[in-house]
Amino acid sequence: MSDIAELFARDPLKLSDQDLLSIVERFRAARGQFNLGNKMAGTTKPPTAKQAKTAEVAAKLNFDLEL
Numbered sequence: 029m030s031d032i033a034e035l036f037a038r039d040p041l042k043l044s045d046q047d048l049l050s051i052v053e054r055f056r057a058a059r060g061q062f063n064l065g066n067k068m069a070g071t072t073k074p075p076t077a078k079q080a081k082t083a084e085v086a087a088k089l090n091f092d093l094e095l
Contacts, residue, residue, distance in 0.1 A: 031050065032050070032051065032054050033073070033074060035051055036051075
């Protein structure tokens, strides 16, 4: 289970300030992807095997898509 999924599995009334900051930080980091149209940018679900493999291959290719 990922860190963010584990935090969401907890009782929200028992989260510490640090836990809440971690959640906010994760979603702020994903905001850029959301703005670019990545539908999975804010998801808290762990990636499927196919998504993990795709991400691994994409990381190895290291494409810069900005012109």
